[in-house]
Amino acid sequence: MKKNLFLIGAAAMFLSGCGGQQNPEEALPDVPEEVEADGDVQSLAQESEEMSENESGEHKIHAQEVDHAQPVSDPSNYEELTHAKEHFTPEDYEIRVANDNPGNRVLLFMDGDEPVFKTVLIKNQGLLKIISSDKGLIGQTKI
Known part of the structure; x- marks a missing residue:
């Protein structure tokens, strides 16, 4: 019985260390998503980043x-x-x-x-x- 409790406790600690964040204040904000006409979902942040990369390369x-x-x-x-x-x-x-x-x-x-x-x-x-x-x-x- 002690072995089972030990294994369950060890597994719980292992899983909690793998999936959680250490500091919830450092969590990334939710990025809004946009559904395009063809049904694709694209992140607005990703779109903005791609546009700025294009512009900076284009204006050189x-x-x-x-x-x-x-x-x-x-x-x-x-x-x-x-x-x-x-x-x-x-x-x-x-x-x-x-x-x-x-x-x-x-x-x-x-x-x-x-x-x-x-x-x-x-x-x-x-x-x-x-x-x-x-x-x-x-x-x-x-x-």
Whole structure:
């Protein structure tokens, strides 16, 4: 009988140590969840975290863009330059095209070998983002 009580007590202590929190004040707050149209449940905190990761990566000038960028021979063909003049003087920099496809166009503004500014034109939305190498996103406008 003593063996059984000892085993039950030991098991209870073992299970209570595995499942509980030591300090209930350190408990994480409940994160609200959102049910999407297709029935998936997604945490709002997770969605917010993913958005901030996308934005921080999106508002940088990446070395890969610089490596693949081609010099612009005629800058007058790029409508985003008139909007970029509100934030900096494009003529002061060498302009290179990092990407130009039906969906978007990325222009880099180089000071020697270093990119100083970047414009991202999302063509189907008419959205222009202006990014500084040291300050990140400095302008966003519809064109």
